[in-house]
Amino acid sequence: MISFISESGHDPTLRALAWLNGIASGSGSRGRLFVLIYHQVMDRPDPMRKEELDVSRFSVHMDLLARYFNVLPLDHAIRMLKAGRLPARSVSITFDDGYRNNYTNALPVLEERGLTATFFIATGFLDGGRMWNDTVIEAFRSIPGESIHLPEIGLNEIALTDADRRSEAAQGVIRAIKHLPYSERAEWVSRIGELAKPLPDDLMMTTGQVQDLRQRGMAIGGHTVNHPILAKLDQRGAEREIVDGKEMLEGLLKEKLSLFAYPNGRKDQDYGEREIRIVEKCGFSAALTTNHGASARDTNAYELKRFTPWDRTRSRFMLRMARYYRM
Numbered sequence: 092m093i094s095f096i097s098e099s100g101h102d103p104t105l106r107a108l109a110w111l112n113g114i115a116s117g118s119g120s121r122g123r124l125f126v127l128i129y130h131q132v133m134d135r136p137d138p139m140r141k142e143e144l145d146v147s148r149f150s151v152h153m154d155l156l157a158r159y160f161n162v163l164p165l166d167h168a169i170r171m172l173k174a175g176r177l178p179a180r181s182v183s184i185t186f187d188d189g190y191r192n193n194y195t196n197a198l199p200v201l202e203e204r205g206l207t208a209t210f211f212i213a214t215g216f217l218d219g220g221r222m223w224n225d226t227v228i229e230a231f232r233s234i235p236g237e238s239i240h241l242p243e244i245g246l247n248e249i250a251l252t253d254a255d256r257r258s259e260a261a262q263g264v265i266r267a268i269k270h271l272p273y274s275e276r277a278e279w280v281s282r283i284g285e286l287a288k289p290l291p292d293d294l295m296m297t298t299g300q301v302q303d304l305r306q307r308g309m310a311i312g313g314h315t316v317n318h319p320i321l322a323k324l325d326q327r328g329a330e331r332e333i334v335d336g337k338e339m340l341e342g343l344l345k346e347k348l349s350l351f352a353y354p355n356g357r358k359d360q361d362y363g364e365r366e367i368r369i370v371e372k373c374g375f376s377a378a379l380t381t382n383h384g385a386s387a388r389d390t391n392a393y394e395l396k397r398f399t400p401w402d403r404t405r406s407r408f409m410l411r412m413a414r415y416y417r418m
């Protein structure tokens with residue numbers, strides 16, 4: 092792992108950008124909370140998952156946060172935000188879904204820097220499960236042959252000649268079937284999964300790893316059981332997904348959960364007023380979306396914003412943070 096701390100020790104650009112972030116974030120009753128969202132932290136760059144960070148880039152992010160920002164536990168940060176007592180440059184770190192590499196790769200980086208994070212877990216995939224999009228990606232990594240023909244979903248003669256083409260093909264299939272009715276999509280996923288058996292069954296955390304995260308000072312939040320688009324379910328289905336996921340984790344951790352993150356997380360498309368009411372009624376005290384920007388004191392506690400700067404250089408990362416503090 093490369094150490095960026097020593098390099099950045101006297102970097103005047105980064106110090107200036109930290110100052111800019113202090114202005115942009117405000118403090119006290121004008122304070123704004125920046126919540127970062129991560130999914131996977133890969134061992135190394137993966138051509139099949141170009142949008143995911145690997146552990147060395149993740150370490151750069153964490154070095155910058157530890158050095159120039161006030162990283163707060165999310166529940167504490169939300170209380171400070173609502174009380175109008177948030178310090179400048181406040182940041183909380185979150186992970187969605189429950190990937191095993193959060194435990195194996197992200198946790199050591201966080202612990203080395205004395206940082207805490209909140210992990211939102213979709214309980215249905217713990218202990219050997221796999222999310223549908225990962226089945227598609229992992230299948231396309233290893234489907235034998237140089238091309239594939241799936242005319243029923245509008246994909247003719249897709250090339251599989253190298254990792255880039257395989258990645259594009261997987262993303263094309265994901266786009267083509269993402270919004271199909273649940274059972275129809277599941278049928279496609281299982282058909283595609285059959286083309287490339289065996290697929291990995293260790294992508295997600297075990298229940299023991301979730302318990303250990305908590306014991307080591309990290310926070311755990313709800314993220315449903317099966318990660319559905321809640322807005323597409325009927326009332327009863329949406330309630331079951333939210334409440335069952337919560338109760339499973341509460342049983343596992345022997346404590347009440349206070350934080351929830353909506354799957355996919357975009358307003359109206361993925362959740363709406365109905366989901367907000369369910370989440371509040373079943374006892375969560377705040378909920379996180381994927382709506383971009385930072386949250387202010389008057390932001391609805393059940394619609395807190397999240398964002399991750401994707402930039403590859405440290406200065407651009409910090410410049411984008413300053414911009415998004417004001418969104």
Ligand SMILES: [Zn+2]
Nearest residue numbers: 187188354355
């Ligand atoms: Zn998710």
